[in-house]
Amino acid sequence: MKISDIMEILQGDIHACKDKLDLFIDSACGADLMSDVMAFSKENSMLLTGLINPQVIRTAEMMDIQAVVFVRGKKPNSDMCELAEEKGIVLMSTNLPMFTACGLLYKAGISGSGKACG
Amino acid sequence: MEKLVGSIIKKEYLIPANDFSIAGEASSNVRKLLTQLGVNPSIIKRTSIAMYEAELNVVIHGNGGTALVDIFEDRVEIFIYDEGPGIEDIELAMKEGYSTAPDRIREMGFGAGMGLSNIKKNADKFKLESEPGKGTKVYITMYLSQDGKT
Ligand SMILES: Nc1ncnc2c1ncn2[C@@H]1O[C@H](COP(=O)(O)OP(=O)(O)O)[C@@H](O)[C@H]1O
Ligand SMILES: [Mg+2]
Numbered sequence: 148m149k150i151s152d153i154m155e156i157l158q159g160d161i162h163a164c165k166d167k168l169d170l171f172i173d174s175a176c177g178a179d180l181m182s183d184v185m186a187f188s189k190e191n192s193m194l195l196t197g198l199i200n201p202q203v204i205r206t207a208e209m210m211d212i213q214a215v216v217f218v219r220g221k222k223p224n225s226d227m228c229e230l231a232e233e234k235g236i237v238l239m240s241t242n243l244p245m246f247t248a249c250g251l252l253y254k255a256g257i258s259g260s261g262k263a264c265g
Numbered sequence: 266m267e268k269l270v271g272s273i274i275k276k277e278y279l280i281p282a283n284d285f286s287i288a289g290e291a292s293s294n295v296r297k298l299l300t301q302l303g304v305n306p307s308i309i310k311r312t313s314i315a316m317y318e319a320e321l322n323v324v325i326h327g328n329g330g331t332a333l334v335d336i337f338e339d340r341v342e343i344f345i346y347d348e349g350p351g352i353e354d355i356e357l358a359m360k361e362g363y364s365t366a367p368d369r370i371r372e373m374g375f376g377a378g379m380g381l382s383n384i385k386k387n388a389d390k391f392k393l394e395s396e397p398g399k400g401t402k403v404y405i406t407m408y409l410s411q412d413g414k415t
Binding site: 179180181182183185186189196198200201202203205206208209210211226234 | 285286288289292293296306310313314317318373374375376377378379380383
């Protein structure tokens with residue numbers, strides 16, 4: 148699924164790397180805890196999160212996450228957008244809450260590649 | 266281009282204390298170097314995870330420190346050290362879920378107590394040395410030649 152499709156499904160806005168509307172995303176994870184993303188999200192190319200700070204973008208970079216969606220109407224500030232541009236990471240936002248945003252994307256065919264743990 | 270076949274790239278990074286705005290820059294830089302050198306992406310990811318967790322620990326717990334990175338043809342050696350408070354009980358610190366991170370750090374999405382075990386999981390070799398009152402040293406080796414942990 149392309150970034151442009153994701154924006155339509157989530158009724159979202161794009162804030163950084165606006166030229167990457169054709170970037171293909173096939174899997175995602177939803178997390179507010181960056182520690183969890185570091186420990187459990189090895190193969191996902193997009194992150195949905197309610198947390199908003201520059202470290203979210205740095206974590207995404209380390210994990211090869213190519214796009215971040217901020218849920219519940221949170222919008223990245225200009226420093227965060229600049230950092231994301233520098234790292235080539237797409238930033239989007241949606242007014243939808245986490246569960247609904249993830250559910251809509253899952254229904255539309257995005258998978259979560261995380262395995263059950265334990 | 267920093268490609269020096271048969272030779273070593275040596276890097277030194279200062280990791281400032283409590284400066285969350287640039288925490289991760291050293292790891293990001295190493296990641297770029299490895300990408301330029303054409304290292305296997307999954308090895309780069311494991312290296313990034315291990316180094317970033319260690320770098321964050323120095324920022325959050327270690328009052329800042331230094332990262333020395335040596336890239337050889339077949340491996341990367343990462344040495345991250347600080348002169349912070351040190352770790353009283355290393356076995357306890359290694360346990361998943363154990364953390365002394367303050368609320369301010371948790372609010373930023375970190376401090377779940379999984380960093381050290383995550384370094385161990387992703388590194389090919391990992392050694393942690395610490396002396397209370399003196400500081401902490403983390404040694405990480407990543408092999409570049411083959412994928413998968415040895
Ligand atoms: N460089 C360090 N200096 C002092 N204490 C450290 C250092 N690194 C780790 N620790 C201690 O070990 C604990 C566990 O570390 P870690 O597994 O990375 O979890 P977290 O960073 O989420 O607390 C920390 O909460 C801290 O008490
Ligand atoms: Mg940690």
